[in-house]
Amino acid sequence: MSGESRTPAGPGTKGNMLIDVVNISKTYHAGDVPVHALTDVTFTVRQGEFVSIVGRSGCGKSTLLNMLAGLDAPSTGYIALAGAPVVGPSARVGFVFQRAVLLEWRTVMDNVLLPIELLHLDCDDFRDKAASLLDLVGLTGFEGRYPSQLSGGMQQRAALARSLIYDPDILLMDEPFGALDAITREQMDLELLHIWEASGKTIMFVTHDIAEAVFLSDRVILMTPRPGTIKEIVAVPIARPRTVKSTFVPEFGETRRHIREQMD
Numbered sequence: 001m002s003g004e005s006r007t008p009a010g011p012g013t014k015g016n017m018l019i020d021v022v023n024i025s026k027t028y029h030a031g032d033v034p035v036h037a038l039t040d041v042t043f044t045v046r047q048g049e050f051v052s053i054v055g056r057s058g059c060g061k062s063t064l065l066n067m068l069a070g071l072d073a074p075s076t077g078y079i080a081l082a083g084a085p086v087v088g089p090s091a092r093v094g095f096v097f098q099r100a101v102l103l104e105w106r107t108v109m110d111n112v113l114l115p116i117e118l119l120h121l122d123c124d125d126f127r128d129k130a131a132s133l134l135d136l137v138g139l140t141g142f143e144g145r146y147p148s149q150l151s152g153g154m155q156q157r158a159a160l161a162r163s164l165i166y167d168p169d170i171l172l173m174d175e176p177f178g179a180l181d182a183i184t185r186e187q188m189d190l191e192l193l194h195i196w197e198a199s200g201k202t203i204m205f206v207t208h209d210i211a212e213a214v215f216l217s218d219r220v221i222l223m224t225p226r227p228g229t230i231k232e233i234v235a236v237p238i239a240r241p242r243t244v245k246s247t248f249v250p251e252f253g254e255t256r257r258h259i260r261e262q263m264d
Contacts (some may be wrong), residue, residue, distance in 0.1 A: 003055055005108075008170045012047075015047030015048040015049075015202075016046065016047050016082075017044055017046055018043050018045055018046060018047040018049075018081065018169065018170065018202050019043075019044060019045035019047075019068065019079070019080075019081060019170065019202070019204075019220070020079065020080040020081075020083075021041055021042060021043050021044070021068075021077075021079050022042055022077050022078055022079070022080075023040055023042055023043070023076065023077035023078075024038060024041045024042075024064075024067065024074035024075075024076065024077030024078070024079060024183050025038055025039045025040060025074060025075050025076045025077060025227075026038040026060065026067070026072070026074055026075050027075045035228060036226065036227035037038055037060045037063045037228065038060040038063060038064060038074075038227060038228045039151055039227040039228070039229050040077075041060075041077070041186075041228070041229055041230055042077075042230070043221060043230060043233060045202060045204065046202075047169070047202055048106070048200055048201075048202055049202055049203075049218050049219070050196055050202075050205065050216055050217050050218050051203070051204050051205070051212075051218060051220070051221060051222060052204075052207055052212075052213035052216060052217040052219075053065070053204065053205070053206045053207075053220075053221045053246070054204045054206075054207060054208065054209075054210055054213050054220060054222055054223065054259065054263070055158065055222060055228060056096070056223075056225050056263070058225070058226050059223040059224065059225055059228035060108075060223060060226060060227070060228030061174075061206045061223060061228070062174055062206060063228075064228070065095075065172050065174050065204065065206055067079055067086070068086065068093070068154055068170075068172055068204065069089060069093050069095050069172055070086045070087065070088040070089040070090055070091060070093065070198065076107050081093070081132045081169075081170065082169070084252070087255050089213060089253065091119070091166055092168055092170060093168050093169070093170045093171075093172060094164060094166075094168035094170070094171045094172065095163060095164035095171075095172045095173075095174070095176055096156075096159055096160055096163050096171065096172070096173045096176045097159070097175055097176065098157040098175045098178050098179060099139070099179065099210055100147070100149040100152075100155035100156050100157060100158065100175060100212050101159065102159060103147075104146065104147050104148060104157055105146075106146075107143065107144050107146060108134065108139060108142050108144070108146075108147075108150070108158050109127070109131075109134070109143040109144065111158055111159075112133065112134065112146070112158060112161045112162045112165055113126060113127070113130055113165065114147065114162060114163055115162060115166050115175060116165060116166065118212045119166065122152065126165060128167065130161070130165055133161040133164050134158075134161050136161070136195060136198065136199075137158070137160055137191065138155040138157060138191065139154065139157050139158060139160045139161065141193055142154065142158075147191055149178060151184075152179060153180055153184040153185065153187065153188055154204050155192060156176055156177065156180070156188060157184060157188075157191070160176075160178070160192075160195065160217030164195075164199065164201075164220065168199070168201070169202060169246060170201065170202045170203075170204070171201045171202070171203045171204075172203075172204050173203060173204070173205045173206065173208055174206045175187065175206055175208065176188075176205075177207075177212075177244045178207070178208065178209075181196070183198050185212070186244070189215060190243075190244070192216065193216060193241070194203075195240060197240075197241060202252060205217070210256050210259050211247070211256055211261055212225045214236055214238070214252060214255050214256050214259070215246065215247060215252070215257070216241065217236050218235070218236060219234065219235055220233070220234045220236060220255075220259060221234060222234060222259055222262055222263065232262055233246070234258065234259055236251075236255055237251050237255070238252055238255070249250065
């Protein structure tokens with residue numbers, strides 16, 4: 001099922017079409033038993049949009065993100081970025097995982113520069129940019145620290161800077177703040193909005209938290225239980241820029257309640 005034809009784009013929609021997901025399905029095999037993770041998923045995302053994906057555990061949210069990143073391939077259907085089929089990982093796509101996955105023996109600066117090393121580029125050419133990104137995520141002064149010397153929120157900030165070092169067009173985020181406490185998570189959501197507004201990136205964000213999805217997003221994709229398909233794509237009618245006060249407006253509560261009811 002596709003929600004794309006039923007629900008208009010949100011107020012934050014802008015730019016050209018960047019992501020096309022067309023009738024994708026994914027089936028794994030556990031021995032001789034087929035496991036249908038996703039079925040008939042279709043949607044589009046425009047350049048500069050912030051789109052979240054919500055749904056119950058096991059509905060295929062992370063599987064979908066992995067396919068967008070080129071880390072996995074659909075069983076049927078296709079995915080295209082700016083008109084080009086996704087056939088593997090691309091420098092156009094950055095990925096932030098639930099855990100920061102920083103290398104403990106490398107400093108914050110060296111962790112941020114790791115993708116540059118892997119691309120066999122000269123790290124010295126990117127140090128100024130890395131410093132600017134660390135400033136953007138609020139880590140100026142921590143360049144020489146090691147991951148064990150950082151809080152969980154600071155580690156995720158470093159991971160976010162690392163994902164932006166090679167200037168990807170698209171940022172995929174798989175429950176990046178799920179392991180943080182509520183206050184730190186709220187701070188990270190605000191920081192993420194600031195980074196999104198400053199960078200103009202297209203973000204696809206997986207979360208279990210409906211309130212977080214509504215607060216961050218232009219649109220929210222609601223997935224059904226496995227095999228996951230799109231039940232509805234919900235436009236978020238809340239003005240930007242957003243602050244904590246945005247969660248007090250009637251539209252926030254109404255949108256959150258609608259998604260929760262549809263999930264049930």
